[in-house]
Amino acid sequence: xxxxxxxxxxxxxxxxxxxxxxERLAAQDLENTVWQHDLSGSYQKIGEVRxxxxxxxxxxxxxxxSLAIRERLVARDTGNTLWKHDLSVSYGKVGRVWLEQxxxxxxxxxxxxGLSIAEQLAAKDPGNTSWQRNLTVSQVGIGDARxxxxxxxxxxxxxxVGLSIAERLAAQDPSNAEWQRDLxxxxxxxxxxxEATGSGSEVYxxxxxxxxxxxxxxxxxxxxxxxxxxxxxxxxxxxxxPSVGASRSEADAAxxxxx
Numbered sequence: 137x138x139x140x141x142x143x144x145x146x147x148x149x150x151x152x153x154x155x156x157x158x159e160r161l162a163a164q165d166l167e168n169t170v171w172q173h174d175l176s177g178s179y180q181k182i183g184e185v186r187x188x189x190x191x192x193x194x195x196x197x198x199x200x201x202s203l204a205i206r207e208r209l210v211a212r213d214t215g216n217t218l219w220k221h222d223l224s225v226s227y228g229k230v231g232r233v234w235l236e237q238x239x240x241x242x243x244x245x246x247x248x249x250g251l252s253i254a255e256q257l258a259a260k261d262p263g264n265t266s267w268q269r270n271l272t273v274s275q276v277g278i279g280d281a282r283x284x285x286x287x288x289x290x291x292x293x294x295x296x297v298g299l300s301i302a303e304r305l306a307a308q309d310p311s312n313a314e315w316q317r318d319l320x321x322x323x324x325x326x327x328x329x330x331e332a333t334g335s336g337s338e339v340y341x342x343x344x345x346x347x348x349x350x351x352x353x354x355x356x357x358x359x360x361x362x363x364x365x366x367x368x369x370x371x372x373x374x375x376x377x378p379s380v381g382a383s384r385s386e387a388d389a390a391x392x393x394x395x
Contacts (some may be wrong), residue, residue, distance in 0.1 A: 141215050154277070156306040157346040157370065162217045169209060169212070169213075172205050172208070172209060173205075173209060173219070174221075175205060176201075176202045176205040176206050176209070176226075177202070177222075178367065179198045179199070179201040179202035179205070179308060180198070180199065180202040180225075180226065180229065182198040183195045183196070183197075183198035183199040183202065183229060183233075184229075186198060187232075187233065192233050192236055192237055193346075195233055196217070196230065196233045196234075196237075199226065199229040199230045199233060200230060201221070201224050201394075202229075203226040203227065203229075203230055206219060206222050206223040206226050207223060209222075210223050216356075217257055217260070217261075219256060220253050220256070221253075221254075221257060221266075221267065221270065222328060223250075223253055224250040224253040224254045224257070224270060224274070225250070225270070226250075227247065227249045227250030227253070228246070228247065228250045228273060229247045230275055231243045231244075231245075231246030231247040231250065231277050232277065232361060234246060235277075235280055235281055235284065238284075240281055240284050240285050241285075243277075243280075243281045244282065244285070245280065245282055247274060247277040247278045248278060250274050250277070251271070251274035251277075251278060253277065254267065254270045254271050254274045255271065257270070258270070265305060265308070265352075268301055268304075268305060269301075269305060269314075269315070269318065271297075271298070271301050271302045272298040272299075272302045272305075272318050272322065273298075273318075274293045275295065275297045275298030275301070276294070276295065276321065276322060278291075278299045279291045279294035279295040279298065279325055279327075279329075281329070282294060283325075283329060283332075288329050288332060288333050289333075291329050291385075292326065292329040292330070292333075295322060295325040296326060298322050298325075299319075299322040299323065299325075299326055300325045302315065302318040302319045302321075302322045305318065305319075306318070306319040306347075309360055310350075311354070313351070313356040313357060316350070316351050316356060317351075317359075317362070318348065319347050320344060320347045320348050320351070320362060320365075323340055323343055323344040323347060324344055324365065326340050327340045327344060341369070344365075344369065345366075345369040345370075345373065348362060348365065348366040348369065349366065349370075390392060
């Protein structure tokens with residue numbers, strides 16, 4: 137997928153003046169791939185800050201500027217796996233903003249583009265856990281977009297694929313807090329869809345509770361979404377497990393973090 141298929145960003149950061157050192161260097165030599173790569177990383181960081189501030193239009197501008205550079209880099213060297221990974225991440229960043237802006241078809245298209253790259257990388261090096269994890273993140277993004285489009289069976293399919301990868305990684309290193317977080321997020325997403333369709337989610341809820349409880353016992357950091365969900369599950373543990381849908385927005389926010 138080429139950047140030109142997306143709506144062009146208005147007032148992109150690189151068109152406003154007050155160039156940073158990286159912007160000046162990159163502008164002076166468009167053939168210097170190191171400077172271009174560094175600049176793409178700077179735009180991504182700007183986008184992340186703006187997204188945390190709730191400034192989604194400007195976050196999108198920065199992410200799209202980063203994406204455009206990374207597309208050009210990959211086009212120059214299709215064998216560079218680092219650049220491909222960065223491009224996959226950029227599609228996910230853009231997809232997350234469009235999802236939050238209810239641009240659902242665009243969000244799904246971006247997530248699918250990122251997944252396509254992630255699958256190529258993971259197939260090329262199955263032992264690379266970072267690339268395997270990126271598959272989980274991409275599948276969760278696709279699931280989120282399809283759930284928002286009310287395509288629940290296909291959302292569940294994406295979440296379960298992501299869950300299977302998250303389970304393998306978490307089992308490989310139970311002390312890895314990031315992989316344990318991916319596991320509970322994936323379990324929660326599956327629960328949300330099963331509850332929405334009236335299907336049985338009790339098994340997944342118990343696994344979700346066990347995963348979060350295990351993280352707490354191990355002293356792993358729990359973000360506010362995880363703490364709230366664990367408290368809810370703790371309160372209901374002696375009784376019938378409640379719907380976990382009350383924490384849907386928190387878990388959705390948690391998945392917007394970069395891979």
